[in-house]
Amino acid sequence: MMKALVFAEKADHFNRISSKLKEMGFEVHGLSFAEANADHLYISEPNYDYASITAAMEKISDDVGPDLVVFSSTKLGKEVSARFAQRKNLPCITECLNLEVEGSSITVSRYSLGGKTIAKLRTSLPGVIAVVADAIEPSEQSFQMNIQDFEIPVSNQIRTVSREEKKREAVGLREADVIICIGRGLRKKEDIELVKELAEKLNAEIGCTRPLSHDYKWLPEERMIGLSGEKVSPKLLISIGVSGQIQHAVGIMNSKTVIAINTDENAPMREHSDYYVVGDLYEIIPELIRNL
Amino acid sequence: MERFDAVVIGGGAAGLGSAYRMAENGMNVLLIERGENVGEKSVYGGRIYSWVFEKYVKGFQDAPVERWVKKERLTFLDERESVSIEYSSDETCSFVAILTKFNRWLAEKVEDAGGLVVSGIKVEDVRLNPLRVVADGEEIGCDAVVIAEGVNPMLAMKLGIRSDWKPEEVAVGVKEVFKLSESEVNSRFDVESDEGVANLFVGYPVFTHGGGFIYTNRDTISVGMVVRVDSAMKNKIEVYDLAEKFRAHRDVAGFLKGGSMIEYSAHLVPEAGIKGVPDALHKDNVMIVGDTAGFVLNRGFTIRGVDFAFYSGVLAADSIKEAMDGGDAGLAGQIYERKVRDSAIIGELEKFRKALDVLENTRFFNDYTRMMVEIMRGIFDVKEESNRLYDVVMEKSRGRKIRMALDFLSAFRGL
Amino acid sequence: MKIAVCVKEVYNLEQVKIIKETREPILDVPKKLDDLSRNALEEAIKIREKLGGEVVAISAGSPDLKKTIKEALAMGADRAVIVTDCSNSTPESTALILSKILEKDSYDLIIMGDASSDDYSGQMASRIAEILGLPQITFVSEIKEVSEEKITCVRDMDDYLEVVEADLPCVLSVTNEINEPRIPALKDILKASKKPVETLSANDLGVEIPQPYEIIENLAPEIDRRQEVIEGDAGDVARKLAEIIRREA
Ligand SMILES: Cc1cc2nc3c(=O)[nH]c(=O)nc-3n(C[C@H](O)[C@H](O)[C@H](O)COP(=O)(O)OP(=O)(O)OC[C@H]3O[C@@H](n4cnc5c(N)ncnc54)[C@H](O)[C@@H]3O)c2cc1C
Ligand SMILES: Cc1cc2nc3c(=O)[nH]c(=O)nc-3n(C[C@H](O)[C@H](O)[C@H](O)COP(=O)(O)OP(=O)(O)OC[C@H]3O[C@@H](n4cnc5c(N)ncnc54)[C@H](O)[C@@H]3O)c2cc1C
Numbered sequence: 001m002m003k004a005l006v007f008a009e010k011a012d013h014f015n016r017i018s019s020k021l022k023e024m025g026f027e028v029h030g031l032s033f034a035e036a037n038a039d040h041l042y043i044s045e046p047n048y049d050y051a052s053i054t055a056a057m058e059k060i061s062d063d064v065g066p067d068l069v070v071f072s073s074t075k076l077g078k079e080v081s082a083r084f085a086q087r088k089n090l091p092c093i094t095e096c097l098n099l100e101v102e103g104s105s106i107t108v109s110r111y112s113l114g115g116k117t118i119a120k121l122r123t124s125l126p127g128v129i130a131v132v133a134d135a136i137e138p139s140e141q142s143f144q145m146n147i148q149d150f151e152i153p154v155s156n157q158i159r160t161v162s163r164e165e166k167k168r169e170a171v172g173l174r175e176a177d178v179i180i181c182i183g184r185g186l187r188k189k190e191d192i193e194l195v196k197e198l199a200e201k202l203n204a205e206i207g208c209t210r211p212l213s214h215d216y217k218w219l220p221e222e223r224m225i226g227l228s229g230e231k232v233s234p235k236l237l238i239s240i241g242v243s244g245q246i247q248h249a250v251g252i253m254n255s256k257t258v259i260a261i262n263t264d265e266n267a268p269m270r271e272h273s274d275y276y277v278v279g280d281l282y283e284i285i286p287e288l289i290r291n292l
Numbered sequence: 293m294e295r296f297d298a299v300v301i302g303g304g305a306a307g308l309g310s311a312y313r314m315a316e317n318g319m320n321v322l323l324i325e326r327g328e329n330v331g332e333k334s335v336y337g338g339r340i341y342s343w344v345f346e347k348y349v350k351g352f353q354d355a356p357v358e359r360w361v362k363k364e365r366l367t368f369l370d371e372r373e374s375v376s377i378e379y380s381s382d383e384t385c386s387f388v389a390i391l392t393k394f395n396r397w398l399a400e401k402v403e404d405a406g407g408l409v410v411s412g413i414k415v416e417d418v419r420l421n422p423l424r425v426v427a428d429g430e431e432i433g434c435d436a437v438v439i440a441e442g443v444n445p446m447l448a449m450k451l452g453i454r455s456d457w458k459p460e461e462v463a464v465g466v467k468e469v470f471k472l473s474e475s476e477v478n479s480r481f482d483v484e485s486d487e488g489v490a491n492l493f494v495g496y497p498v499f500t501h502g503g504g505f506i507y508t509n510r511d512t513i514s515v516g517m518v519v520r521v522d523s524a525m526k527n528k529i530e531v532y533d534l535a536e537k538f539r540a541h542r543d544v545a546g547f548l549k550g551g552s553m554i555e556y557s558a559h560l561v562p563e564a565g566i567k568g569v570p571d572a573l574h575k576d577n578v579m580i581v582g583d584t585a586g587f588v589l590n591r592g593f594t595i596r597g598v599d600f601a602f603y604s605g606v607l608a609a610d611s612i613k614e615a616m617d618g619g620d621a622g623l624a625g626q627i628y629e630r631k632v633r634d635s636a637i638i639g640e641l642e643k644f645r646k647a648l649d650v651l652e653n654t655r656f657f658n659d660y661t662r663m664m665v666e667i668m669r670g671i672f673d674v675k676e677e678s679n680r681l682y683d684v685v686m687e688k689s690r691g692r693k694i695r696m697a698l699d700f701l702s703a704f705r706g707l
Numbered sequence: 708m709k710i711a712v713c714v715k716e717v718y719n720l721e722q723v724k725i726i727k728e729t730r731e732p733i734l735d736v737p738k739k740l741d742d743l744s745r746n747a748l749e750e751a752i753k754i755r756e757k758l759g760g761e762v763v764a765i766s767a768g769s770p771d772l773k774k775t776i777k778e779a780l781a782m783g784a785d786r787a788v789i790v791t792d793c794s795n796s797t798p799e800s801t802a803l804i805l806s807k808i809l810e811k812d813s814y815d816l817i818i819m820g821d822a823s824s825d826d827y828s829g830q831m832a833s834r835i836a837e838i839l840g841l842p843q844i845t846f847v848s849e850i851k852e853v854s855e856e857k858i859t860c861v862r863d864m865d866d867y868l869e870v871v872e873a874d875l876p877c878v879l880s881v882t883n884e885i886n887e888p889r890i891p892a893l894k895d896i897l898k899a900s901k902k903p904v905e906t907l908s909a910n911d912l913g914v915e916i917p918q919p920y921e922i923i924e925n926l927a928p929e930i931d932r933r934q935e936v937i938e939g940d941a942g943d944v945a946r947k948l949a950e951i952i953r954r955e956a
Contacts, residue, residue, distance in 0.1 A: 048869070050833070050843065074865045079845045082798070082830035086837035091799055091919030094828050107923065114720045114824050117732050117927045123920035157842035158877075161859065161870040168866070178956050202956060214884050227827065236955045246720065247824070253928060257955040259948065265936070268721075274933040275951055277944055287945030292952065294897050322897075329719075329737040396737070403774075410896050428893035471726050471733070552727035 002101070002125070005064055006030035006038065007057055007080065008072035009048070013133035014038075017070055020131075022141035024101050029064045031056060031150065037143050040064075042150035048076060048163070051155035054083045059153070061088070066126065068106060073130035085128040093121055094130040101125075115227045115250035134231075171205065171222045178204035179234045181225055181252065184211050185241015185262065185281055189218045194285055195240065201292045207232065209248050225251035240281050244269025261285075295433040296322045296408075298612050299425045300440060300605075301415045301447060303330035305391075305598045306582025307440030308398040309605025313348065315407030317613050322434075323399075323407060324427055326414035331395030333442070335467060335559035338507025338514040339490050340394070341386045341599040348606055349401060356397050357387045358509040359488025363481070367543065368661045369496035369504075374543040375668045376491075388488040388507045388514075390469075391598070418447055420576050435621040436577040436612045440605060443560045443583040453580055454570040459522035461564035463502060463590075466535045467516035470551035474511040480547050481508050492594075493544075495661035497537040500527060500654050501563075504538045506547060512554065513547060515539060520563055523654075531558070561597065562588040565648045566641040573632055574625030579608045587637050591647050600637050607631045650703045660699070663688050708760030708855060709812065710751045712784065713805050713819035713831060714744035716768045716775040720825060730926040738771045740778040743820025745888035746881050751818050752783040753886070754853055761785050763812070767804040769794040773906065780899035781891035788905045793916060798826075800909075800916040802834035807912040809839060814876060815855065821846050821880040832880035842873045845880040 004026040008014035014036040018028045022037075030038040031053075033046040042060060047053060057080065061069060069084065071077035078094045085092035096108040097118070105124045112119035173179060180199050186192065192206075199206050206223060213224040225232055226248040233254035240261045242248065249272045252258060260273040261281050270276045277284065298314055300307045303325030314321040327333040339361060345352045361384055367376040399409050417426040418439070424431045439448050443462065448454045474485060481489045493504035502519035517535040524531060538544055561583070562568045568586030573579060581587070582601035589596045611628035615621050632638055650656070670684030689696055722736040751762045764784035766772055772789045780787055788808050793800060809817060817839075822829035836843035848863035851870065859872040863882055891899070909916055937944055 048864075048867075050845070075846050076864060078829045079833050079843070082833035083837045083843070085830075086802065086834040091797075091917075092830060093920065094830060112826065112925055113718065113723060113732055114827070116720060116723055116725065117730075117925045119925040120923040121920045122923055127919075158844055158871045158873040161872055163867050163869045165867050202952065210883075236952065238952070253930070257951075258932060259951065259955075265938075270934060270936075271930060272932060275935050275937055275948070277937045277948060279938070279941060279944055283941040284945055284948070287941045288948055288952075291945045291949035294894070324893075332737075393735075400774075408897070408900050410893065413893050413896070430893045432893075432897075550728065554724045554726065554733060 001025065001027045002067040003027045003029060003064055004068045004070055005057070005061055005066035006070045007032070007053065007077070008133065009033060009046070009074065009076055010072065010133075011036045013072040013074070016133045016136040016138045017072060017131055018143070019138045019141045020099070020136045021068075021070065022143065023139055024099075026068065028143065029060065029066060031060060035147065037141065037145070039144040040146045042148055044150040044152045047152045049155060049158070049160070050076070050079050050083055051157040052152045053080045054087065055155060056150070056152045057084050058087060060150075068125055069128045071128070071130040073132045077130050081128050081130040088128070090126060090128050091123050092128040092130070093123065096129050096131045097135045099129065099131065111227065111250065115246045166221070168222055169220055171220070173205050173207050173223065173225070173230045173232050176205035176232070177235045178202050179207050179232055179237045179255070180204045181207040181209070181237060181239045181242060182212060183209040183240070183242030183248075186212070189216070192218060198285055198289050201289060204238070209242055227251065239269060239273070240285070242269055243267045244272050293424075293431055293433050296320050297434065297616070298322075298436040298438060299324065299432055299434045300438045301418070301425065302440035302442055302582075302584075303327070303395065303399060303409065303411065304334045304440060304442055304582060304601060305395060305398070306584070306601035306605045307438065308395060308402060309348075309602035310438045310440060310581060310609045311402045311407045311409065311605070312398060312405060313606045313609035314612065315402050315405035316350075317609065318406070319613065319616075321407045322432065323402065323409045324413055324415050324425070325409070325411040328412045329396065330399040330409060330411050331392040334391045334395055335465070335557045336391045336598060337465070337467065337505045337516060337518075337595060338388050338509070339386050340389055341596055343385065344599045344603045344606070348602075349398075351401070355389070356393045357389055359388045359483070359486060360384045361386045361388060361490045362487040363483065363489045365489060365491040367491060367493045368664045369493050369541060369543060370662050370665045371496055372542065373665045373669060375664050386490070388490070388509055390509060415447065418451060418578055420578070423577055435616065436579070436624045438605065438608045439578060439580045439584055440582050440601070441584050443562060445580070445584045448580050448584050451575050451578060453572065453575050453578065454584070457560075457562065457564075457568070459525055460520065461562065461568050462560045463518045463520045463563045464524060464531050464558065465516055465518040465561050466531050466556070466558045467514055468535065468539070468553050469509070469512050469514050469555035470548050471512050471554045472551045477508050477511060477513060483508065485510075493538070494657055495665075496541060497534050498523075498529075499658040499661070501651065501657060503657070504544070506544065513551070515544065515548065518561065521560075561595075562586045563590055565589060566638070566645050567648065569638070569641065573629055577622055577625045579611070579625055579628045581605045581608050587641070589640055589644055590651070591644055596640075603635070604632060604637055607635060646702070646705060653699060655699060656703065659692075660696070708754060708758045708816065709814050710754060710760065710762045710816045710818060711809055711812070711814040712744070712748050712751045712762060712764050712779070713817065713835070714748065714764050714766045714776075714779050715741045715820070715823045716766065716772055717741045717823055717825040725927040730929065732925065732927060738769070738775050740775050741820065741823045741825070742888075743822060743824060743881070743883055744779070745782065746883055746885050747818045747820050748779055748782050748784060749886045749888040750850065750881055751816070752889075754816070754850070758853070758855070760815075763788065763814075765805055765808050766790070767793045767796060767801050767909075773904070776904060777896070777899050778891070780902045780904070781896045782889060783891075783895070784902070786903045786905070788907065790907045790909055790912065792908045792910070795918075796916070797919060798828050798830040798834060799919050800914070802831060802838060803914050803917075804909055804912060805831070806835050806838040807914055808907070809835065816858070816875060817841070817878045819880050821882050829880075832878050836878040839878070841876055841878050843878040843880070844871055844873055847879050847881045848885050
């Protein structure tokens with residue numbers, strides 16, 4: 001039986017990945033910071049240092065001899081997957097959305113060309129991949145659940161001075177039926193009030209493009225939609241003042257209906273819209289609120 | 293202040309020709325193009341006459357040629373029918389190329405030859421005494437300036453070298469590129485992989501000054517429409533609508549079927565022939581070349597712009613070199629004036645001065661096109677009875693024989 | 708301070724078109740310097756402005772690099788080393804090649820983007836650091852302090868912000884938000900044309916390019932939106948929109 005070795009710092013990610021691997025017929029070994037589903041699991045104290053985790057994975061890997069080593073494609077997971085792969089002189093593919101095994105090779109899908117296309121890549125085993133855990137539907141699987149404690153070797157390559165959890169507000173973008181997504185067409189932070197008014201009328205969640213969350217910090221990061229943010233699938237998405245660059249558009253492709261409002265009649269957003277309103281959001285939104 | 297021997301403004305065929313020739317001659321030349329990438333602002337139909345590149349560009353055999361034109365087709369269209377004349381030969385004097393790619397390639401040649409090409413920067417002004425070019429808030433000194441800014445002569449006008457175009461002197465063209473496969477192109481146009489087709493269309497849907505075109509690229513085809521601006525204004529036609537109608541005509545649609553449009557562009561093209569060339573082509577040591585100088589020849593079934601553009605650039609470069617070698621760089625403008633007047637550019641434009649008058653006559657685009665189609669229908673339409681050629685021609689030309697004879701005679705002489 | 712910046716050329720993605728019928732991308736478009744490479748360069752230049760030294764742009768790619776690398780020189784890199792015969796590169800091969808170049812000199816800092824905007828693979832900093840046996844600080848959103856010996860950075864991770872420090876030499880990867888890259892002026896571009904560019908081949912470096920995977924397909928997802936355009940007076944538009952929203956929500 002082929003063996004897989006998994007690392008994910010979040011138990012939820014770990015379980016999604018391990019259920020998929022089990023379904024594909026792997027014996028699942030793993031390292032995690034909390035109890036999770038695996039045939040053989042090492043549990044350690046949480047540790048977010050790449051050098052330490054790489055050393056730990058190297059050690060476990062040398063013991064287990066896995067055919068496939070899988071990380072969760074978080075920032076930490078990507079960083080460690082590449083360092084681990086280089087140490088083991090193995091190929092590595094990050095940001096995998098899907099995986100299939102055929103004999104001694106594995107086929108994965110990932111975005112390419114900034115999200116314009118989806119590439120299918122095949123590589124022979126042994127190999128390393130980092131998987132976008134949220135893209136995997138977890139399934140019910142039964143595991144041997146041999147669990148043992150593990151002490152991650154300490155490394156001093158870099159020193160952590162401080163760590164601060166990001167404040168997260170619970171955002172229901174993924175479950176929302178209606179989403180209003182705003183972009184740089186909005187001139188100032190205060191104008192979000194106008195959008196909020198509309199959102200209340202429609203019982204909608206508010207999402208945004210990357211400049212609004214990451215550059216201007218008008219909205220928290222968890223409201224960002226796109227390649228590096230949330231992928232949403234509402235019944236209706238209303239996109240306001242968003243140009244529709246591919247890295248953003250990737251996040252809205254599963255919406256059932258898309259309405260966009262943009263002053264530019266030829267913004268890339270047009271291709272991603274069912275209804276494309278050419279006009280100024282500052283004129284249209286107040287009228288729209290009146291009409292609803 | 294940075295200094296160059298010469299600064300070239302605009303990275304189309306004209307500017308690139310000039311910069312290439314100067315770089316080849318060992319001169320210190322700077323070309324400034326406002327588009328993000330050289331070539332991306334240039335628009336044309338699809339065919340380039342090769343003589344000038346064969347003569348002047350080293351390594352021309354590596355140019356990004358799509359196909360060499362082996363078939364010339366002229367098609368008269370009315371709403372539903374068409375008559376085509378085809379000339380086919382193994383000899384060829386022109387090739388189909390994608391102008392953005394071709395110009396990008398020329399830019400590489402310029403750089404390989406030691407010229408400096410800068411893109412993404414617009415030249416704001418050219419100042420005289422001493423000669424300077426202003427861009428991005430910087431002044432750059434030089435001995436000569438070549439203005440190759442294309443059909444919108446902003447700088448040339450500012451310097452008073454030329455005036456703006458009148459509506460009857462320019463046409464607006466739209467072009468679309470459709471993606472097929474190489475084998476589809478081959479089979480639809482009945483050509484081999486290295487053979488190309490240039491097909492020009494008269495009549496539908498313009499029926500006035502202008503027409504349509506199709507050129508075969510390797511695995512795409514360029515399709516478009518050109519209409520003179522005054523005619524478009526007079527008849528209130530939207531070129532976009534025309535292009536759409538043209539594309540939908542049964543004799544055009546067949547070529548495009550199943551292809552997806554991957555590019556769309558619109559641009560002006562000088563149409564006044566020799567009448568669009570200003571009296572003086574320079575002021576001090578500032579010279580105008582290419583479209584800016586009006587060097588485009590349209591004979592209805594051929595259009596020459598790119599070869600003249602490149603050639604005029606070469607002539608400007610040679611003039612600057614000659615003046616510098618002669619010890620008085622300041623004479624370049626005058627030398628250029630003489631060189632162009634003596635060149636094939638002015639020669640050809642003069643030769644076809646009459647062509648303009650012929651093409652001025654809208655009957656060619658409308659009445660005679662329709663007549664041609666009707667005559668063909670008359671002959672080929674066999675039901676219970678058929679028609680004699682003589683009867684058909686006589687009937688279709690009733691009451692306009694003399695005018696027609698004169699029109700055709702002038703066409704014969706002019707084109 | 709000697710700083711190497713690993714930069715990447717990418718297709719100008721805005722110009723990449725998709726063939727409707729086959730969903731294939733048309734890659735016959737100009738290349739440019741990647742946005743995240745610009746962030747990395749900007750950060751390196753800022754450090755040089757503060758501490759003095761040299762910024763060297765390093766890249767592996769296609770023959771087009773000869774042109775794209777000029778963007779890095781125009782932004783302010785002092786010189787460049789490029790490898791132009793690896794068009795079909797993978798993170799594996801690029802890391803090997805770049806490391807070979809980096810080994811030739813002793814750099815205090817090696818900076819790059821946290822990913823490239825085309826592949827978004829994000830492996831380069833880790834792989835290079837591993838090959839060179841250096842520490843790495845990835846996803847840097849702010850450099851708090853840097854001296855000849857030590858660097859202190861803020862890392863922007865998924866769920867937390869972290870302040871870390873490392874001794875030099877060290878490999879950094881920076882995020883898109885770390886700075887606003889400068890746009891070179893004409894005089895910078897003219898200056899750049901005189902800066903030295905060393906062009907190498909993978910062969911010169913003794914690197915055999917591994918081909919660890921096979922691309923089975925690379926197609927655009929089906930986008931099948933109605934693309935109905937609504938224009939006109941704000942009042943009319945709003946009424947139409949309200950109707951659509953009531954129907955679809
Ligand atoms: C590696 C990488 C990953 C990325 N990941 C993401 C991601 O996950 N999510 C994301 O969003 N971005 C992402 N980006 C950034 C992305 O490329 C775009 O830069 C971003 O999405 C643009 O945001 P925008 O549409 O708000 O801004 P802009 O592109 O500036 O567009 C603003 C739009 O508003 C319109 N407008 C202006 N005024 C008005 C008005 N009064 N009324 C109506 N319309 C108006 C304009 O016409 C324009 O189309 C990523 C980039 C990179 C390089
Ligand atoms: C629809 C159509 C079909 C045609 N078909 C053909 C054909 O089949 N064959 C043929 O030979 N010719 C054809 N022509 C004509 C041909 O395209 C032109 O004659 C030729 O491209 C002119 O080259 P140019 O260098 O003068 O101008 P352009 O190619 O227009 O170059 C001018 C350049 O200058 C730049 N520029 C302008 N102002 C500034 C500034 N201030 N600073 C910096 N840069 C500046 C522009 O961005 C542009 O890149 C056609 C034209 C059209 C419109």
